[in-house]
Amino acid sequence: MKNNTLKNRLLAWGKTTLFFTGLAIATSCQDALQEDVISQIGSEYLNTPKGIDDAVNSAYSTMRVWYGTERGNNFTEFGTDIYTNGADGSWKFMNTYTNQFDSQTGHVRELWDELYRGINTANAVIDRAPNVAGIDATVRAQRIAEAKFIRAHHYFLLVQLFGPVELRLTETIIPTNEVSRTPESEIYAAIIQDLNEAIPNLEDKKASSQYGRATKYAAEHLLGRVHITKATSSSGAGDDYSKAEALLKDVIQNSGLRLLSDFGDVHAFGNEINDEIIWSVQYTRSPLTNGGGNNSHVFFLMEYDTQPGMQRDTQNGRPFKRYRPTVYALETVFQNRENDSRYKKSFKDTYLSNRPGNYTATFDNSKTSLTFAAGDTTMFLPGFEMSVEERAKRPYQVLVPSRYDEKLFPALTKHLDPGRVDRTQFEGGRNYLAMRLADTYLLLAEAQFRQGKLAEATETINVVRRRAAWPGKEAIMEITPDEFTFEFLMEERARELTGEQTRWLDLKRWGNLVQRVKQYNPQAAPNIQDFHTLRPIPQNQIDRAAGNESGFPQNPGY
Numbered sequence: 001m002k003n004n005t006l007k008n009r010l011l012a013w014g015k016t017t018l019f020f021t022g023l024a025i026a027t028s029c030q031d032a033l034q035e036d037v038i039s040q041i042g043s044e045y046l047n048t049p050k051g052i053d054d055a056v057n058s059a060y061s062t063m064r065v066w067y068g069t070e071r072g073n074n075f076t077e078f079g080t081d082i083y084t085n086g087a088d089g090s091w092k093f094m095n096t097y098t099n100q101f102d103s104q105t106g107h108v109r110e111l112w113d114e115l116y117r118g119i120n121t122a123n124a125v126i127d128r129a130p131n132v133a134g135i136d137a138t139v140r141a142q143r144i145a146e147a148k149f150i151r152a153h154h155y156f157l158l159v160q161l162f163g164p165v166e167l168r169l170t171e172t173i174i175p176t177n178e179v180s181r182t183p184e185s186e187i188y189a190a191i192i193q194d195l196n197e198a199i200p201n202l203e204d205k206k207a208s209s210q211y212g213r214a215t216k217y218a219a220e221h222l223l224g225r226v227h228i229t230k231a232t233s234s235s236g237a238g239d240d241y242s243k244a245e246a247l248l249k250d251v252i253q254n255s256g257l258r259l260l261s262d263f264g265d266v267h268a269f270g271n272e273i274n275d276e277i278i279w280s281v282q283y284t285r286s287p288l289t290n291g292g293g294n295n296s297h298v299f300f301l302m303e304y305d306t307q308p309g310m311q312r313d314t315q316n317g318r319p320f321k322r323y324r325p326t327v328y329a330l331e332t333v334f335q336n337r338e339n340d341s342r343y344k345k346s347f348k349d350t351y352l353s354n355r356p357g358n359y360t361a362t363f364d365n366s367k368t369s370l371t372f373a374a375g376d377t378t379m380f381l382p383g384f385e386m387s388v389e390e391r392a393k394r395p396y397q398v399l400v401p402s403r404y405d406e407k408l409f410p411a412l413t414k415h416l417d418p419g420r421v422d423r424t425q426f427e428g429g430r431n432y433l434a435m436r437l438a439d440t441y442l443l444l445a446e447a448q449f450r451q452g453k454l455a456e457a458t459e460t461i462n463v464v465r466r467r468a469a470w471p472g473k474e475a476i477m478e479i480t481p482d483e484f485t486f487e488f489l490m491e492e493r494a495r496e497l498t499g500e501q502t503r504w505l506d507l508k509r510w511g512n513l514v515q516r517v518k519q520y521n522p523q524a525a526p527n528i529q530d531f532h533t534l535r536p537i538p539q540n541q542i543d544r545a546a547g548n549e550s551g552f553p554q555n556p557g558y
Helices: 043-047 049-065 070-076 106-131 137-162 184-201 216-231 240-254 327-333 388-392 437-450 454-468 486-497 503-510 513-520 539-543
Strands: 020-026 034-041 083-085 277-281 323-325 350-352 357-360 369-372 377-380 432-436
Touching: 043 049, 043 106, 049 106, 049 137, 049 277, 070 106, 070 503, 106 137, 106 539, 137 184, 137 216, 137 503, 184 216, 216 240, 216 277, 216 432, 216 437, 216 503, 240 437, 277 437, 327 486, 327 513, 432 437, 437 454, 437 486, 454 486, 486 503, 503 513
Parallel strands: none
Antiparallel strands: 020 034, 083 323, 277 432, 350 377, 357 369
């Protein structure tokens, strides 16, 4: 079997199960994949074994509305303590929390509609699969479990972002405007039930036999995070942290997954399938199956391509200059660079000339003229203030922190995609690493810390810190229980997971989003208010509800 991964089978379905449009791609045991374009598929197709299989694949494809998109990154990186806006882009208001961020915002509408499309497709699988003949019993149970994983995942995102939303657990076959906002407690109960029911029927291995499908351990990791998040919500229960602890320990101890020995290898191009990845969202290099692509490669980059000796290329990326690290992120979170390798292995500090010639310096006032041959260093970001005298000794420009601005700043390298066909291609093809084991350790440490298990929490977090150490510095990187504070935990999550679509949700969970944004994000500080811990309900959802806003109220403040 060749190319037998879920990415080769993703299917885009229509908005209801009555009328489907999309592309079905079936794997083949021959040398080439069999690709069939299928449109206007009738509802009865779902009542076949192939229809159920394709519907599950279709539901997975709705993950692409969130992971690796500007939409998903804007919701999670912008407006936090570690990222603020760069020079370009029309979505800066999502960082600055101005009144432009309202119910008409396209990102809100697109996310809402696509997640509910995925939910309804999952509902159709869950409702219909038990009655479809010709499916192996184990496969049937697994597909239903996958649908429950997807449904739980989508509702978990919705409840974190919007609060009470419509909870619909059966297939919607004909359009309806009878909707209401279900209490958060009921939504969390449904999420937890879905995941608990899914876990026994998902594949019990570190990676599915068809890579990209959810496994037992992906569901356990997700459920652990659900309990940790629920614990600080209005629906929190006294046993949320202990339940999370048991789930996360099982992932660490029994999944067969392991932390890679080198932090830099986790996000290395070409190494997207590795032993640390619990579950990833699949993208491809084919325009037929890639949707809009994984676009994270463009958003975190500085404007290197207009500088002397440089032009845009696939290796350094297409620099959109959307997200710029805050001073707090660079100077506090990543302060310990002597012992901790994660700054060096997360941010680019050296640029090599791909446009040789003679130039005039642009930002480094220690020199005027510059001459570069191919491959010469053109720019170096030391990460500290280097004196004019020291910079003058270097035959290249030195970008020091005092010279950072919305165009020039340390670029995150985690998402670079040199495999694009050319330097302008926006639709990247790398898988998005949605869940990885280092996050499991950090979530476990948080659950243990919240229960007062300081010794256990310290031991857990030190596993991540030892891996992050430069060789020979492992012991120095370890902390003691006395040094384990919640502030330390927040910073450790930033060091490990920066740029991985977690930060806004973390701050929301911790209840300190407003406080930390005011403290560390000067562009957002003047505008953020308490109501910004929820996002606006899209206006089209309110308009299509019976009674409009009286039937489906907007979140306060919008």
